[in-house]
Amino acid sequence: MKRKIILAVAVILCFVLQSTVFQALSFASIAPNLLIVLTASLGFMRGRKEGMLVGFFSGLLLDIFFGSVLGFYALLYMYVGYINGFFQKIFFPEDIKLPIILLSASDVACNLFVYFFQFLFRKKFAFSYYLFHIIIPELVYTILVMIFQYFIILKVNQKLEAEEKRGAAKFV
Amino acid sequence: MKRKSKFKIPSKYLLMGLTIIAGTLIYVSLTMNLSGGPLNTVAGYVFVPMQQGINHVGSWLKDKTDNLKNLKDVMSENQKLKEQVHSLTLELNTIKLEQYELDNLRELLDLDQKYPSYEKVAANVIGKDAGNWFSTFTIDKGSKDGIDVDMNVLAGSGLVGIVTDVGPNYAKIRSIIDDTSKISGMLLTTSDRCIVHGDLQEMNENQNILFNNLKDSDNEANVGDPVVTSYISDKYLQGILIGYINTIEVDSNNLTKSGTITPVVDFEHIEAVLVILDKKQSGQEESK
Numbered sequence: 001m002k003r004k005i006i007l008a009v010a011v012i013l014c015f016v017l018q019s020t021v022f023q024a025l026s027f028a029s030i031a032p033n034l035l036i037v038l039t040a041s042l043g044f045m046r047g048r049k050e051g052m053l054v055g056f057f058s059g060l061l062l063d064i065f066f067g068s069v070l071g072f073y074a075l076l077y078m079y080v081g082y083i084n085g086f087f088q089k090i091f092f093p094e095d096i097k098l099p100i101i102l103l104s105a106s107d108v109a110c111n112l113f114v115y116f117f118q119f120l121f122r123k124k125f126a127f128s129y130y131l132f133h134i135i136i137p138e139l140v141y142t143i144l145v146m147i148f149q150y151f152i153i154l155k156v157n158q159k160l161e162a163e164e165k166r167g168a169a170k171f172v
Numbered sequence: 173m174k175r176k177s178k179f180k181i182p183s184k185y186l187l188m189g190l191t192i193i194a195g196t197l198i199y200v201s202l203t204m205n206l207s208g209g210p211l212n213t214v215a216g217y218v219f220v221p222m223q224q225g226i227n228h229v230g231s232w233l234k235d236k237t238d239n240l241k242n243l244k245d246v247m248s249e250n251q252k253l254k255e256q257v258h259s260l261t262l263e264l265n266t267i268k269l270e271q272y273e274l275d276n277l278r279e280l281l282d283l284d285q286k287y288p289s290y291e292k293v294a295a296n297v298i299g300k301d302a303g304n305w306f307s308t309f310t311i312d313k314g315s316k317d318g319i320d321v322d323m324n325v326l327a328g329s330g331l332v333g334i335v336t337d338v339g340p341n342y343a344k345i346r347s348i349i350d351d352t353s354k355i356s357g358m359l360l361t362t363s364d365r366c367i368v369h370g371d372l373q374e375m376n377e378n379q380n381i382l383f384n385n386l387k388d389s390d391n392e393a394n395v396g397d398p399v400v401t402s403y404i405s406d407k408y409l410q411g412i413l414i415g416y417i418n419t420i421e422v423d424s425n426n427l428t429k430s431g432t433i434t435p436v437v438d439f440e441h442i443e444a445v446l447v448i449l450d451k452k453q454s455g456q457e458e459s460k
Contacts, residue, residue, distance in 0.1 A: 019299035071197030
């Protein structure tokens with residue numbers, strides 16, 4: 001129960017910060033993507049189910065407030081969380097390489113899908129422009145923010161897991 | 173590992189279920205043009221107060237730093253003057269339009285169309301699109317304040333965009349610089365029509381929007397001419413200033429012209445907007 005509340009608070013916090021503070025702090029109208037970092041890290045820390053649910057609700061929020069079609073981001077973020085869940089088996093908290101690769105790949109993949117479905121389908125073929133002016137700048141900025149955000153998520157998750165273990169031990 | 177789990181759905185079935193839900197949502201909102209409905213209400217009451225709070229803190233901090241620089245007085249004066257310029261520009265445009273119409277329709281006395289002063293409501297911007305692809309934003313007024321889908325949004329004297337979705341206490345606006353935005357525009361000087369559309373690439377590089385299909389057979393359109401919303405647009409009210417022509421060139425078909433427009437609104441720093449509460453009467457609703 002506690003975990004669910006904390007997850008909900010984390011999604012809300014990331015969404016609110018991303019749509020207000022980080023839009024004001026944007027460089028050359030590029031802002032980082034906090035929700036994808038949250039979704040992907042919970043995916044590989046906690047497994048497919050949790051990543052999927054966090055992704056679904058994060059995406060749904062984006063759809064309600066900013067999307068043109070309801071459900072598009074929900075679907076996209078849900079699959080990002082789910083696919084990251086497969087890497088839970090090879091994830092170790094001490095190793096920073098895998099999270100950075102996974103989080104970056106998630107951000108790029110997400111943007112590629114947005115480009116594919118919402119720009120390419122409207123005959124906007126200048127892919128290299130969008131790659132170098134939207135996707136890569138966003139990736140760089142997201143990596144900068146991700147380093148802090150990832151460690152906060154990691155610490156909170158470890159604390160929660162330790163607490164849950166103690167709670168489980170009591171019942172045995 | 174834990175207590176006896178009650179009932180657990182395997183994650184792949186959950187994934188399948190949620191995929192179907194999301195797919196249905198996409199299909200429904202694409203075909204029936206439905207928006208969130210109850211979702212909008214719930215989300216509005218949860219998130220709008222938070223975003224408002226953060227923006228209040230932000231503007232308070234900004235205010236304080238301005239104070240430190242002893243610039244506040246100058247700034248408020250500047251603001252007032254800017255507002256005056258905006259209102260005068262708006263007035264001037266209306267007068268120009270009226271003049272044009274007067275010249276053209278003087279003999280048609282029964283057609284006494286006027287440009288009424290529209291009823292407006294002011295609102296603050298509380299959130300901007302969380303991604304980097306589109307230019308949509310949310311404001312802190314919604315259906316409770318009389319805002320409805322398809323209402324026009326202004327900032328100063330220029331067109332900002334159109335309301336695409338409303339909740340009880342917030343509204344979603346698609347700005348004219350958004351990549352998917354298309355408006356029927358008109359040159360004030362020659363009253364030739366064109367299509368004005370936002371473009372992410374042009375906006376990022378030169379802070380401009382594009383226009384095309386300008387039929388200027390008399391070759392009278394010049395750089396610097398004001399472009400306003402046209403009379404045939406079914407959603408945008410007539411005569412709202414969009415921007416000024418920045419570049420213009422003849423298309424390869426030698427019939428139409430296209431180019432770029434510099435919008436009058438500074439889209440990077442929009443904080444407050446005006447929503448026009450009157451909607452364009454396109455005549456379609458009456459025939460329904």
